[in-house]
Amino acid sequence: MSEALLIDGDIASAISTADEPGKNTTFTIGELAKEFGVTLRTLRFYEDKGLINPKRDGQNRLYSRRDRARLKLVLMGKKVGFSLNEICDMLDLYDLRNGQVVQLRVALDKFNQQIDVLKEQRSHIEQAIDELSRTVEVVSGMLKEKEAAEKK
Amino acid sequence: MSEALLIDGDIASAISTADEPGKNTTFTIGELAKEFGVTLRTLRFYEDKGLINPKRDGQNRLYSRRDRARLKLVLMGKKVGFSLNEICDMLDLYDLRNGQVVQLRVALDKFNQQIDVLKEQRSHIEQAIDELSRTVEVVSGMLKEKEAAEKK
DNA sequence: ATGATATCTTACGTTTGCGTAAACGTCCAG
DNA sequence: CTGGACGTTTACGCAAACGTAAGATATCAT
Helix, strand or coil: CCHHHCCCCCHHHHHHCCCCCCCCCEECHHHHHHHHCCCHHHHHHHHHCCCCCCEEECCEEEEEHHHHHHHHHHHHHHHCCCCHHHHHHHHHHHHHHCCCHHHHHHHHHHHHHHHHHHHHHHHHHHHHHHHHHHHHHHHHHHHHHHHHHHCC | CCHHHCCCCCHHHHHHCCCCECECCEECHHHHHHHHCCCHHHHHHHHHCCCCCCEEECCEEEEEHHHHHHHHHHHHHHHCCCCHHHHHHHHHHHHHHCCCHHHHHHHHHHHHHHHHHHHHHHHHHHHHHHHHHHHHHHHHHHHHHHHHHHCC
């Protein structure tokens, strides 16, 4: 595998990164929140939505490395424009390292679909930019006329 | 003015288009809704938000050409990514045909700011596309490996 | 013992842009 | 007079992704 080529923070690396035994195996909600720059509320919300399922130390949440990896995937999914629901559907991806070919294909499909969605969004935005640029030109023109007129 | 160069549906033309006396001067809510492809609810909602202020024929709304032009501006504002609130702030622009230089400047500023916002959005989307494209490559690789392994 | 720190659950609030009834008025054609 | 067509107001609903208390518990340090 070309893991050396993968930038940290990459979806693919998050998928294919294995646990490193010997390191911290569990995290508190506060630790995770700080590490990823999210609020406690967010983590609890994700749990509510079934995205992460930490165990409990009494009442307190106890996150495993696996939970942490899933969180990473959630946040990256958001970064590329997936909704939490879509992410939820795909999240079994984390287990896809060991997973089945069929699931990989499904994931690949969704990724490609999302690429199309993003390209469409980009196109709309570019149209808007064009429109506004034209407007700026015209309004600039009006402005100059007015200014000229006021000098009279 | 270079009005001939302005495509219909253009913000600038909507700003600089004068009333044509002799044509229909008033519109019902249904007429306007049909013309612009929005619902009655939408028009009432815009009124609620202070974007348009039709007069009344008894209880019924009566839209003037000016109201119609403002609606046009609202819809175009949406097209280029302004929120209704932002549009509301800028909407006095319609009167800027006759209006003051200062206001034109303000408008120009907002347009340029919005262009920047849009460019940022575009940049984010492009990053997401890149990210996803890389992911697709990697996952494709994983897929091939798996398939090869299954053939054993 | 006391205050600070971290955690918990429950649950209502926020934002944007309308959708979707419900229940009623008005006017015109058949 | 009856049924559409068109209009009115009031007001709750929705989706997404959390924010923001409120009130309780538990542990830790001083």
